[in-house]
Amino acid sequence: MSRVSNQAARVLGMLRTMHVIREFEEAAGRAWHAGHVRGSVHQYVGQEAIAVGVCANLRPTDYISSNHRGHGHSIAKGADPVGMMKELFGRADGTCGGKGGSMHIADFSIGMLGANGVVADGATIAVGAAQAIKILRQDRVAVTFFGDGAINRGPLMESFNWAKIYNLPVLFVCEHNGYAATTRTADVTAGEGFVARARSFGIDGESVDGNDLLAVDAAAERLIARIRAGGGPAYLFATTYRHHPHNTRDTGNYRTQDEIDRWKQKDPIARTTAWLLSQGVAQEEITSIENEARALIERAFEAALVAPLPSPSAAYTDVQDVGAPQ
Numbered sequence: 001m002s003r004v005s006n007q008a009a010r011v012l013g014m015l016r017t018m019h020v021i022r023e024f025e026e027a028a029g030r031a032w033h034a035g036h037v038r039g040s041v042h043q044y045v046g047q048e049a050i051a052v053g054v055c056a057n058l059r060p061t062d063y064i065s066s067n068h069r070g071h072g073h074s075i076a077k078g079a080d081p082v083g084m085m086k087e088l089f090g091r092a093d094g095t096c097g098g099k100g101g102s103m104h105i106a107d108f109s110i111g112m113l114g115a116n117g118v119v120a121d122g123a124t125i126a127v128g129a130a131q132a133i134k135i136l137r138q139d140r141v142a143v144t145f146f147g148d149g150a151i152n153r154g155p156l157m158e159s160f161n162w163a164k165i166y167n168l169p170v171l172f173v174c175e176h177n178g179y180a181a182t183t184r185t186a187d188v189t190a191g192e193g194f195v196a197r198a199r200s201f202g203i204d205g206e207s208v209d210g211n212d213l214l215a216v217d218a219a220a221e222r223l224i225a226r227i228r229a230g231g232g233p234a235y236l237f238a239t240t241y242r243h244h245p246h247n248t249r250d251t252g253n254y255r256t257q258d259e260i261d262r263w264k265q266k267d268p269i270a271r272t273t274a275w276l277l278s279q280g281v282a283q284e285e286i287t288s289i290e291n292e293a294r295a296l297i298e299r300a301f302e303a304a305l306v307a308p309l310p311s312p313s314a315a316y317t318d319v320q321d322v323g324a325p326q
């Protein structure tokens with residue numbers, strides 16, 4: 001590596017993860033359109049700086065929970081993209097044995113408690129984990145990623161309330177991309193809005209430009225340090241944009257091309273790259289991490305194509321049946 005500051009070296013590592021996420025998401029979209037993936041795929045392209053900036057401040061023992069747009073969160077927390085691609089393809093050696101698919105990737109070995117197809121329900125899981133951390137007196141934090149659409153769902157309100165009442169070590173990360181599927185969230189959010197909603201439960205934090213990796217990283221560092229020190233729940237409100245439609249089934253005809261183009265100019269990867277170049281990182285170094293990410297995901301795609309499907313008998317394992325009659 002060329003001689004650069006410690007911060008530039010850290011940011012270069014984060015850029016690497018952002019590229020892996022982007023390549024993964026583009027490949028996942030191609031895989032869906034080619035018929036290799038059942039259900040639908042919600043791509044995280046454009047939002048990478050949030051998952052990466054937050055997870056860079058977490059330890060392997062910390063927990064995250066996620067939503068339907070969870071691939072980026074999983075990769076940022078350390079999940080293996082090859083296992084994840086196999087999971088999307090429903091293969092036996094996928095992250096969850098091929099039984100979860102895109103919206104239910106979980107990997108407890110790295111503290112990834114699960115993506116979740118039910119809007120806002122991931123928050124309840126993180127709060128439950130944070131409650132366990134507190135009861136067991138562990139030195140851990142839990143983070144939950146959710147979209148601006150979750151702001152109007154009851155489970156999130158219950159999560160805010162419970163987290164505050166019990167002063168739990170949990171960071172609520174709202175990824176404000178302006179839309180809940182085809183609906184503009186500002187049009188359907190009553191009261192003072194997305195930040196006031198958390199504040200009404202006594203939970204405060206920071207609002208950041210979610211496409212600015214350095215800003216997300218710095219805010220997450222401050223908030224997570226406060227939580228670790230016993231400060232209780234905090235809120236990170238990050239504004240961003242998804243480049244693709246809501247999911248691979250969506251035509252996306254409720255957004256103008258002009259709006260999409262304007263946001264693409266604020267692309268978090270391009271901005272991070274520009275910052276690194278200004279810090280003296282060589283272009284070749286950046287190109288090489290980009291190429292490595294592409295090659296990794298190409299390998300993941302090829303591996304997923306030839307991986308075995310689960311045996312039919314696997315349908316009867318991993319089913320939660322605690323205490324049911326024999």
Ligand SMILES: Cc1ncc(C[n+]2csc(CCOP(=O)(O)OP(=O)(O)O)c2C)c(N)n1
Pocket residue numbers: 068069117118119146147148149150175177179180181246
């Ligand atoms: C309880 C519930 N209601 C509706 C849906 C259908 N649905 C899936 S994603 C989504 C929009 C979510 O928007 P947001 O939380 O802002 O996340 P984004 O997709 O923008 O990342 C909706 C309405 C659902 N999955 N769960």
Ligand SMILES: [Mg+2]
Pocket residue numbers: 147148149175176177178179180181185
């Ligand atoms: Mg949204």
